Every structure is written in structure tokens, then in C-alpha cells.
Amino acid sequence: MAITLRTSDPDFETRFAAFLTTKRETSPDVEAVVRDIIATVREHGDKALADYTRKFDRADLDAIGIAVTRAEIEQAYRDADPATAEALTFARDRIRDYHQRQRPQDDHYVDALGVELGARWTAVEAVGLYVPGGTASYPSSVLMNAMPAKVAGVERIVMVVPPSGGVINPLVLVAADLAGITEIYRVGGAQAVAALAYGTETIRPVAKIVGPGNAYVAAAKRQVFGTVGIDMIAGPSEVLVIADSDNDPDWIAADLLAQAEHDASAQSILITDDDVFAEAVEKAVQRQLETLPRAETAAASWRDFGAIILVGSLDESVPLANRIAAEHLELAIADPDAMLPRIRNAGSIFLGRHTPEVIGDYVGGPNHVLPTARSARFSSGLNVLDFMKRTSLLKLGPEQLRALAPAAIALAKAEGLEAHGRSVAIRLNL
Amino acid sequence: MAITLRTSDPDFETRFAAFLTTKRETSPDVEAVVRDIIATVREHGDKALADYTRKFDRADLDAIGIAVTRAEIEQAYRDADPATAEALTFARDRIRDYHQRQRPQDDHYVDALGVELGARWTAVEAVGLYVPGGTASYPSSVLMNAMPAKVAGVERIVMVVPPSGGVINPLVLVAADLAGITEIYRVGGAQAVAALAYGTETIRPVAKIVGPGNAYVAAAKRQVFGTVGIDMIAGPSEVLVIADSDNDPDWIAADLLAQAEHDASAQSILITDDDVFAEAVEKAVQRQLETLPRAETAAASWRDFGAIILVGSLDESVPLANRIAAEHLELAIADPDAMLPRIRNAGSIFLGRHTPEVIGDYVGGPNHVLPTARSARFSSGLNVLDFMKRTSLLKLGPEQLRALAPAAIALAKAEGLEAHGRSVAIRLNL
Numbered sequence: 001m002a003i004t005l006r007t008s009d010p011d012f013e014t015r016f017a018a019f020l021t022t023k024r025e026t027s028p029d030v031e032a033v034v035r036d037i038i039a040t041v042r043e044h045g046d047k048a049l050a051d052y053t054r055k056f057d058r059a060d061l062d063a064i065g066i067a068v069t070r071a072e073i074e075q076a077y078r079d080a081d082p083a084t085a086e087a088l089t090f091a092r093d094r095i096r097d098y099h100q101r102q103r104p105q106d107d108h109y110v111d112a113l114g115v116e117l118g119a120r121w122t123a124v125e126a127v128g129l130y131v132p133g134g135t136a137s138y139p140s141s142v143l144m145n146a147m148p149a150k151v152a153g154v155e156r157i158v159m160v161v162p163p164s165g166g167v168i169n170p171l172v173l174v175a176a177d178l179a180g181i182t183e184i185y186r187v188g189g190a191q192a193v194a195a196l197a198y199g200t201e202t203i204r205p206v207a208k209i210v211g212p213g214n215a216y217v218a219a220a221k222r223q224v225f226g227t228v229g230i231d232m233i234a235g236p237s238e239v240l241v242i243a244d245s246d247n248d249p250d251w252i253a254a255d256l257l258a259q260a261e262h263d264a265s266a267q268s269i270l271i272t273d274d275d276v277f278a279e280a281v282e283k284a285v286q287r288q289l290e291t292l293p294r295a296e297t298a299a300a301s302w303r304d305f306g307a308i309i310l311v312g313s314l315d316e317s318v319p320l321a322n323r324i325a326a327e328h329l330e331l332a333i334a335d336p337d338a339m340l341p342r343i344r345n346a347g348s349i350f351l352g353r354h355t356p357e358v359i360g361d362y363v364g365g366p367n368h369v370l371p372t373a374r375s376a377r378f379s380s381g382l383n384v385l386d387f388m389k390r391t392s393l394l395k396l397g398p399e400q401l402r403a404l405a406p407a408a409i410a411l412a413k414a415e416g417l418e419a420h421g422r423s424v425a426i427r428l429n430l
Numbered sequence: 431m432a433i434t435l436r437t438s439d440p441d442f443e444t445r446f447a448a449f450l451t452t453k454r455e456t457s458p459d460v461e462a463v464v465r466d467i468i469a470t471v472r473e474h475g476d477k478a479l480a481d482y483t484r485k486f487d488r489a490d491l492d493a494i495g496i497a498v499t500r501a502e503i504e505q506a507y508r509d510a511d512p513a514t515a516e517a518l519t520f521a522r523d524r525i526r527d528y529h530q531r532q533r534p535q536d537d538h539y540v541d542a543l544g545v546e547l548g549a550r551w552t553a554v555e556a557v558g559l560y561v562p563g564g565t566a567s568y569p570s571s572v573l574m575n576a577m578p579a580k581v582a583g584v585e586r587i588v589m590v591v592p593p594s595g596g597v598i599n600p601l602v603l604v605a606a607d608l609a610g611i612t613e614i615y616r617v618g619g620a621q622a623v624a625a626l627a628y629g630t631e632t633i634r635p636v637a638k639i640v641g642p643g644n645a646y647v648a649a650a651k652r653q654v655f656g657t658v659g660i661d662m663i664a665g666p667s668e669v670l671v672i673a674d675s676d677n678d679p680d681w682i683a684a685d686l687l688a689q690a691e692h693d694a695s696a697q698s699i700l701i702t703d704d705d706v707f708a709e710a711v712e713k714a715v716q717r718q719l720e721t722l723p724r725a726e727t728a729a730a731s732w733r734d735f736g737a738i739i740l741v742g743s744l745d746e747s748v749p750l751a752n753r754i755a756a757e758h759l760e761l762a763i764a765d766p767d768a769m770l771p772r773i774r775n776a777g778s779i780f781l782g783r784h785t786p787e788v789i790g791d792y793v794g795g796p797n798h799v800l801p802t803a804r805s806a807r808f809s810s811g812l813n814v815l816d817f818m819k820r821t822s823l824l825k826l827g828p829e830q831l832r833a834l835a836p837a838a839i840a841l842a843k844a845e846g847l848e849a850h851g852r853s854v855a856i857r858l859n860l
Contacts, residue, residue, distance in 0.1 A: 361850065396785045
């Protein structure tokens with residue numbers, strides 16, 4: 001059973017505020033261990049990678065090599081279920097099409113004074129993509145992280161993935177190949193992040209590192225930030241479903257459980273205006289749990305972090321949704337387009353009864369790497385701009401410099417920066 | 431004297447690589463102190479702000495109030511030099527005009543399968559702007575941080591500035607008013623960052639915090655990150671000037687010193703192909719230092735971190751510039767437009783002999799908050815998108831769901847996520 005909150009309750013605001021600030025994960029303190037691993041990789045390079053991989057992944061890189069070979073990729077295609085490989089190709093194409101529309105335009109113009117101004121976008125030269133091993137080794141995430149980089153024009157995308165027990169999920173290799181990644185190393189953990197940031201004999205350093213990982217990987221990314229760029233550190237996944245009573249309770253329950261099965265720290269929230277419907281959804285959740293392979297995880301998530309919020313009218317759900325700022329927001333209502341303009345904070349919005357969030361995890365087209373833990377208030381899902389940077393451009397001739405000089409010199413003087421003023425004045429014999 | 435490196439020297443690559451990784455600043459370890467300040471502000475709110483302000487800024491907030499009043503703004507206009515206020519207005523207008531072109535477009539389209547897709551940009555609801563006190567209290571930085579937020583459509587911009595000895599620079603208040611900021615609090619340090627992130631009785635929390643600050647402010651921003659968004663943590667400023675021998679050595683020396691006077695950790699680099707010119711610039715630097723008010727700072731910066739790199743031809747400067755990835759890059763050469771397409775990594779580029787970097791500090795139009803310490807390899811200057819976020823949109827009908835379902839179900843199955851598959855299948859009676 002999830003908790004139930006009612007906006008009509010006198011203590012709703014207090015309880016909702018507490019609900020919003022509930023912490024769903026505690027990260028172990030691995031700072032010191034990670035610091036040591038990074039220092040060791042910087043000092044000993046490939047040898048350190050081999051040592052850590054032997055220790056943490058029970059795999060011998062001296063025997064199997066750090067780099068994944070073309071022959072292994074081809075073997076992965078043979079090992080993969082053909083229907084799944086085809087589904088990955090279908091997903092790859094849809095993700096590419098959606099992200100191609102995100103490519104930014106350069107700008108160049110001349111203002112009324114004759115000053116030339118502009119902005120130019122360029123791709124990051126090299127990007128590292130971290131892929132977890134074991135059960136969290138998702139081929140869909142390889143596509144979601146790699147395709148925006150590819151579309152951005154990143155020339156070098158380097159994938160690292162731990163060879164848990166010597167093995168890499170063949171679908172991860174197929175997804176990498178479909179995304180056009182040609183440089184793959186079987187190394188994971190903080191040691192892989194260190195190698196990507198600082199380089200080793202085999203792995204040339206990159207300029208930015210993206211992709212999900214465990215607490216060690218997250219800590220390592222934080223520690224190398226500055227030397228390289230990193231993406232956001234994602235928290236546990238979450239969905240908010242706003243649903244009227246015309247929905248099939250089983251559909252909505254399935255959506256809530258799809259989120260809950262990810263992780264015991266995942267969060268599924270239902271907002272509805274109908275008590276009877278809410279109860280029917282809760283019953284459907286319990287019923288569906290009975291036959292779910294990951295029932296233990298999903299039940300824990302629903303019990304510990306799930307919530308049903310009962311509102312007097314669905315209108316009330318809009319300000320609540322904006323405060324929750326969910327990673328995924330489903331509008332399972334009769335006219336979702338009417339509500340949409342008032343929704344401000346959400347990572348991704350799924351409109352209507354036939355758009356389950358799961359479609360967005362795989363084949364919708366938009367990215368599934370999205371802001372969690374209310375960070376949709378200030379950040380966006382992974383996109384092409386995350387792999388590009390903008391350089392501003394300015395060009396003056398003598399006449400334009402004369403026009404701008406007085407204000408620049410006045411401000412430099414006011415800020416006590418004499419050499420600033422001089423650098424302008426000297427060009428005008430002022 | 432700055433160091434000199436020559437690409438023709440046999441050990442150039444080794445020396446240049448070492449030069450690139452030179453650390454220019456050491457930040458004191460203030461993590462624990464800052465953690466304590468944040469906890470105290472969360473617990474005691476306004477009272478904690480008053481206590482810390484009494485201690486660190488020698489000002490009594492109980493007497494003068496936390497909020498800056500409209501009357502104080504009007505007094506600031508009277509106290510400010512009219513020519514400087516006019517220069518700030520001129521700068522404000524140019525910054526606004528440049529940033530208005532950065533406003534992103536929403537997207538909406540229907541693909542061949544009839545799937546509706548889109549992306550919608552919305553402004554961050556509330557932004558906190560930190561402004562340092564004392565000599566680093568720059569009105570130009572108020573404009574540079576506030577105007578992109580204003581152009582983005584942020585409704586609430588909250589400025590905090592420490593009242594060093596009870597006093598706030600009137601030009602900072604004028605700049606804030608010109609930028610349309612109506613909510614200003616006289617509080618600084620980690621305590622101000624804590625108030626912005628978590629709120630107090632007087633200060634409502636914001637969703638993102640930007641602006642420069644000392645080590646305490648930087649540590650506080652890192653610690654509240656996640657609860658709110660933050661901008662990049664800026665390091666000491668730097669300029670790279672690529673200059674041919676047709677330049678007046680005094681102009682180039684003035685540009686190098688304008689950067690050096692900021693901070694003893696600032697860095698000025700000259701790349702040129704002419705020994706005689708390089709020597710003339712070094713002489714001009716020494717000569718100009720003699721009459722510079724901030725000579726001590728500028729001389730230390732030039733001596734400790736300045737560099738002259740001598741290349742065989744200016745063509746060689748391009749790959750070096752891309753590795754240096756300077757915050758500011760001046761192309762003081764005959765045909766800067768010809769070199770421009772090959773420059774990939776730079777925060778802002780200043781083209782031609784009549785575009786000193788200083789123009790960009792104040793009145794060019796582009797932002798002066800730019801990536802430092804080689805981070806232009808993976809990040810951009812402050813811009814309108816930093817104050818907006820993108821939400822992706824997806825809408826399927828029954829027919830579209832049927833078209834996408836097989837691939838989604840196949841991938842969910844391959845990833846072992848049964849509830850994911852069900853959430854799609856249940857809608858199609860599969």
C-alpha cells in the first residue's frame with residue numbers, strides 16, 4: 001500500500017511538503033576509496049586498470065585485452081536475439097530522428113553600430129560513455145547516451161563497460177555498434193572514469209564523461225569534474241501519473257509498477273480526483289504484483305515511496321505536479337493538451353491514455369536520461385546541446401571601438417581596473 | 431618576465447603539456463565550516479543570517495534590515511556617478527540585445543507513423559544571484575548574470591550581496607535595478623547560499639543559484655547542488671592573444687595586463703611567430719607595469735603564470751589554442767576570419783586588432799561569464815539556456831501505440847523488465 005494524501009485534509013500542505021523532501025537514497029561514503037583509485041590509475045595507467053579489474057570484476061585483462069575487438073562485436077550480433085537487435089535498430093533510428101531536430105543554429109549579425117556579433121556551436125571532441133555491468137547493463141541506455149553525442153558531431157565516443165566475470169552483455173555491444181561507437185574498453189568503476197579523464201597508455205583521455213553508474217562511478221565523476229565535463233548524477237527514477245476515473249485501473253497500475261520495478265528507491269505517484277478509482281488502482285497494483293518477476297523490488301518501492309494524492313478537481317493537480325517536478329509525467333486524462341500549457345516542471349510529458357511512459361524508455365524518440373529528484377525545476381533531459389559548446393564572437397573596427405570605448409572605459413574606471421581602461425584607450429590615443 | 435616556450439625546442443611538447451596542467455589556484459578546505467553554516471541557516475533561518483552577518487560582515491541586520499528597500503535603490507542612483515550609470519544602461523541594452531537572440535524555439539511535429547513529438551522550453555521559476563562584496567563587487571557582473579535570466583523569462587531574480595561593514599556598492603544596486611531585479615538581500619557568504627537554497631522566514635527559496643564568490647560561496651554552491659541548480663564554479667580568468675608582428679606591442683601588452691590585473695592567479699598568454707615582436711611586448715609589459723595601480727597583482731600574474739609561445743608560423747597556433755581552450759581568445763592578426771573556422775575550443779573570440787577583450791567584459795554584448803581552466807573544451811559561457819529547461823513531449827493514439835509496441839516489448843523483455851512490457855501490452859490486449 002502506498003500512502004494516501006488528500007488536498008482536502010487540513011494538514012495536507014505539511015504532509016505534502018514533507019513528502020517532497022523525502023530522501024529516497026543514501027549514498028555510501030566512498031570518496032576516499034575513489035580518490036585512491038583515481039590516483040593509482042593516474043600513476044600506473046593500464047596496469048592499475050588490470051589490477052582493479054582482476055579484483056572487482058574477476059576478469060584478467062592481460063589475457064582478454066582491454067579493448068573490445070571487431071570480432072567480438074560480430075560475435076555479439078550472432079549471440080543476440082535477432083528480434084531484439086531489430087528492435088534496437090528501430091529505437092536507434094527514432095532516437096536519431098528526434099535528436100536531429102535539436103541541432104542548434106550558429107548566429108552572425110551586424111548591429112546598428114557596425115559591430116559584428118555571433119555565436120558558433122562546436123561539438124565536444126571526445127566523450128566517454130560509462131555503461132554499468134551486470135543486471136543494470138541496459139542496451140537502451142547505450143543508445144540514449146550515445147545518439148545525442150553522435151548527432152552533435154562528437155568524433156570520438158569511447159565506451160567503457162565492466163567485464164563482470166569476464167562477460168559483457170552482447171546487446172550492449174550491439175547497441176554500441178548501432179550507435180556508431182568503435183572504441184570500447186572492458187573496464188568499469190572509478191578506475192574507468194579515471195582512465196577516461198586522465199588517460200592511460202591504451203585509453204586516450206576524453207573531454208566529457210556521461211552515463212549512469214553506481215556510487216563509486218558517481219563519486220569518481222564528481223572528483224574528475226573540472227578536468228572533464230560530466231552529465232548530471234541521476235537519482236532513482238520516478239513517474240507521476242495524473243489520471244481521471246475514465247481510465248482502466250489496470251493500465252494505470254501497470255504504469256506505476258513499471259516505474260517501481262526499476263529499483264526499491266524508485267517512486268510512483270498517482271494524482272486523481274476519484275476515491276473509487278484510486279482504490280481500484282491500488283487493488284490492481286496488488287493483483288499485478290502477484291505475477292511480477294521483480295515483485296519484491298516493485299512492492300518495496302510502492303510501499304516505501306509510492307503515493308496516491310486525491311484532489312478535489314484535476315485542476316488542483318497542476319500546481320502539485322509543478323512542485324513534484326517529476327522525471328516522467330503521464331497525463332492520462334480526456335484532454336491532456338488543455339492541461340499541458342500549465343505544466344511547467346517535468347522532465348518528459350506523456351500525453352493521453354495511449355502513451356505509457358515505457359514507450360519513452362525505448363522507442364518514443366525523446367531521451368530517457370531525464371532530471372530526477374525534482375531537478376526538472378532547473379534542468380533538462382540529456383540532449384544534443386550537452387555534447388556541444390557555444391563560443392561567442394565579437395569583431396570591431398576602429399569606428400566601432402570608438403563608439404563603445406567611452407562606456408567601457410567608464411565601467412573599467414568604476415571597477416578600479418585601470419589596465420582594462422588602458423587596453424581600450426591605447427588603441428584610440430585617448 | 432613570463433616564461434617563453436618555442437615549438438621548435440625539442441622538449442616543447444613536454445613543457446607545453448606541463449604548462450597546460452599547471453594549477454593556478456588552491457582552494458582552502460572549507461567544506462566542514464560551510465556544512466555547519468548551511469545546517470545552522472536551515473535550522474535558525476533569519477536569526478542565523480543576522481548572526482553570521484554580524485560576525486563576518488560587521489553589520490547589524492536587526493538594525494538595517496535584511497531586504498534592501500526601494501529608497502536605498504533611489505539613494506544609490508543619487509550616489510552613483512551619472513556617467514557610470516549611463517554606461518551601465520548602455521551595457522545593459524547591448525547585453526539584452528545579444529542574449530535575446532539566444533531564446534530557443536519550441537518544437538512540435540508529427541512523424542510518419544502519426545506519433546506527435548515535441549519539446550517545450552520554460553524558464554526556471556526563481557533564480558538567486560550571488561554578488562560578492564568589497565573590491566570584487568562588480569556592477570558589470572550583475573548585468574552579465576541577471577540579463578540572461580531576465581531574457582529567459584525568469585519571474586523572480588533574487589540578488590544577495592554581503593554588506594561589508596554595512597555598505598553595499600551603489601553601482602551594484604543601480605546595475606540590479608537596471609536589470610529589473612526587485613528583490614535584494616544584504617547577506618553574503620555560505621549563509622546567503624543556504625538561504626537561497628532552503629529559504630528562511632524572509633527569503634523564499636529559489637530553484638537555481640548563479641554568480642561568482644569566494645571559496646566559501648563556491649563550497650556552499652557545491653553542497654546545495656541537487657536541491658537547487660548551480661552555474662559552473664569559475665576559476666581565475668585567462669586570455670590567449672594570437673598576434674602577428676604587425677601589431678603595436680603596446681596594444682598587446684595592455685591586453686595581457688588587463689587580464690593579469692584581475693588576480694595574481696590570472697593568466698595571460700601570447701602566441702606569436704616573431705621573436706623581435708615578442709621581446710617588444712615583454713618590454714612594453716614591464717614599462718606599462720610601472721604606472722599601473724594594480725601593478726603588484728598584475729606583475730605576479732605575469733611572472734607566475736604568463737607565457738609567450740613562439741611558433742614557426744601562425745598556423746601552428748591553432749592546435750595550441752585548441753588545447754589551451756582559453757576563456758578569452760584574441761585573434762590580433764591580419765585575417766582573423768580565415769583562422770576562425772579552425773578554432774574549436776574557446777569561451778569567447780575577439781577578432782582583429784580593434785577588438786580588445788576588455789570590450790567583451792563590459793559592452794560588447796556577449797556574456798563575460800565564461801568557461802575557465804580549459805573547460806571551454808566541454809562547456810559554454812553563461813547564456814539564456816542556463817535559465818531555461820526543456821521538457822520533451824510524446825503523444826500516441828491506439829494506432830501509434832500498436833506500431834511502436836513490438837519493439838518496446840522486445841527491449842523490455844531483453845532488459846528483464848517485465849512490468850515495462852506489461853504496461854504496453856495491457857493497452858493492446860496482447
